[in-house]
Amino acid sequence: MxxxxxxxxxxxxxxxxxxxxxxxxxxxxxxxxxxxxxxxxxxxxxxxxxxxxxxxxxxxxxxxxxxxxxxxxxxxxxxxxxxxxxxxxxxxxxxxxxxxxxxxxxxxxxxxxxxxxxxxxxxxxxxxxxxxxxxxxxxxxxxxxxxxxxxxxxxxxxxxxxxxYHLLHATAVHLYFTRGPLGGANGAAVKSEGQGMFVDGGYGATNGAPGAVGKKLPPRISPIARKVYEFLQSTPQNNEGLHVHNISHQLNIPANEVFKAGDELLGEGLIYTTLDDETWAVLEY
Structure with missing residues (x-):
């Protein structure tokens, strides 16, 4: 077909x-x-x-x-x-x-x-x-x-x-139809009401979008936990957050080390679990 x-x-x-x-x-x-x-x-x-x-x-x-x-x-x-x-x-x-x-x-x-x-x-x-x-x-x-x-x-x-990749692709296509081609004359067009992509209805809503400013981490947080937190804070994602295996793959850190880092961050109230115990998102106040 x-x-x-x-x-x-x-x-x-x-x-x-x-x-x-x-x-x-x-x-x-x-x-x-x-x-x-x-x-x-x-x-x-x-x-x-x-x-x-x-x-x-x-x-x-x-x-x-x-x-x-x-x-x-x-x-x-x-x-x-x-x-x-x-x-x-x-x-x-x-x-x-x-x-x-x-x-x-x-x-x-x-x-x-x-x-x-x-x-x-x-x-x-x-x-x-x-x-x-x-x-x-x-x-x-x-x-x-x-x-x-x-x-x-x-x-x-x-x-x-x-x-x-899929979420980025869906976002790019959504922006094409709501704001026009990249560099086009309709670049400032406003999206249609009710046609948001994510839970809050914002056209590019993410948890931890690139460039987001995070809170200062306590000095007791380990280097790997800091790395995991920064990755969660800076990686485009939806409200589901990121799975442990995705974090492990992207950072090239063994999954057991990521789990330990997650325990640290959960204990400090810096992240929270979403779909299950292995899917995390940054807790923003």
């Missing part, structure tokens, strides 16, 4: 494709451009106009459906296919599909993965379990005022850099 991928840097789109196993609304395969076609109010079809956009879950929850069965809109732009990352909090298996609740720190949404019992073993889908971090490609749907993403593809995240 071919589709356009948002290219914010050049003010246009680049073409890409991926093999989609299973539809967003049922089992089986989607083939050709018809797979992504949508009815318009006039009853005509739009072929070959699919787009794939990186988003946060809050953007999906705040998206606007102009009319029933229409494509959702974020920042005034239609969403055909979406691209999100997050942590699986619950798994619910049914006869025809498995529903995952995905949390990315900005919100929680259900992702449905349809069962394809006829697929050969080499094409069997990856099935996430609770606690897994995943990358999802699919379509946002709304039924009875409840929203879910019908997944085309779900991949496990093994490199936590992928989470940071």
């Amino acid at each position: 071919s589709m356009y991928y948002y290219g914010y840097n050049a003010g246009g789109y680049t073409t890409t494709s991926y093999g989609a196993q299973g539809g967003a609304d049922g089992g089986g395969f989607l083939g050709g451009s018809q797979a992504g076609s949508q009815d318009t109010p006039g009853g005509t079809k739009r072929y070959g106009q699919d787009t794939l956009r990186p988003v946060t879950i809050k953007q999906l929850l705040d998206a606007v459906f102009p009319y029933p069965d229409a494509e959702a809109k974020v920042d005034g732009t239609s969403l055909t296919q979406v691209d999100l990352v997050g942590r699986v909090s619950t798994v619910s298996a049914q006869a025809t599909n498995t529903t995952y609740k995905i949390d990315d720190g900005t919100g929680v949404i259900e992702v449905k993965q349809w069962v394809d019992g006829d697929a050969p073993p080499e094409l069997q889908k990856y099935t996430p379990k609770e606690g897994d971090y995943v990358h999802v490609w699919g379509k946002l749907k709304e039924f009875n005022n409840r929203r879910h993403v019908g997944s085309h593809v779900i991949h496990p995240i093994t490199d936590f850099n992928e989470i940071s």
Whole structure:
């Protein structure tokens, strides 16, 4: 299935494709451009106009459906296919599909993965379990005022850099649509109300954005704990904070040393746990 991928840097789109196993609304395969076609109010079809956009879950929850069965809109732009990352909090298996609740720190949404019992073993889908971090490609749907993403593809995240990259990519695309191309005449445009990316609704809201000024650390704090604190303070992130393994990988410090540093910082009231005991954020007063 071919589709356009948002290219914010050049003010246009680049073409890409991926093999989609299973539809967003049922089992089986989607083939050709018809797979992504949508009815318009006039009853005509739009072929070959699919787009794939990186988003946060809050953007999906705040998206606007102009009319029933229409494509959702974020920042005034239609969403055909979406691209999100997050942590699986619950798994619910049914006869025809498995529903995952995905949390990315900005919100929680259900992702449905349809069962394809006829697929050969080499094409069997990856099935996430609770606690897994995943990358999802699919379509946002709304039924009875409840929203879910019908997944085309779900991949496990093994490199936590992928989470940071996704959030940066989603931010860049959001700014492209709300403020115009980099260096363009619309650089001072104001974002649409209700179309923020993060929990507080700010277009670039982060915990510990680059350049944030942190509190003075007590002299008893160890050098590694200082390094971890400074990393948490200066690294772009959402309200979920950062996982221990991500910190360990980025700083090239063994995970057990990061855990010790975290215990120091938690004991001093400098950081707090968010999703679980291994995900931390800076405590700001």
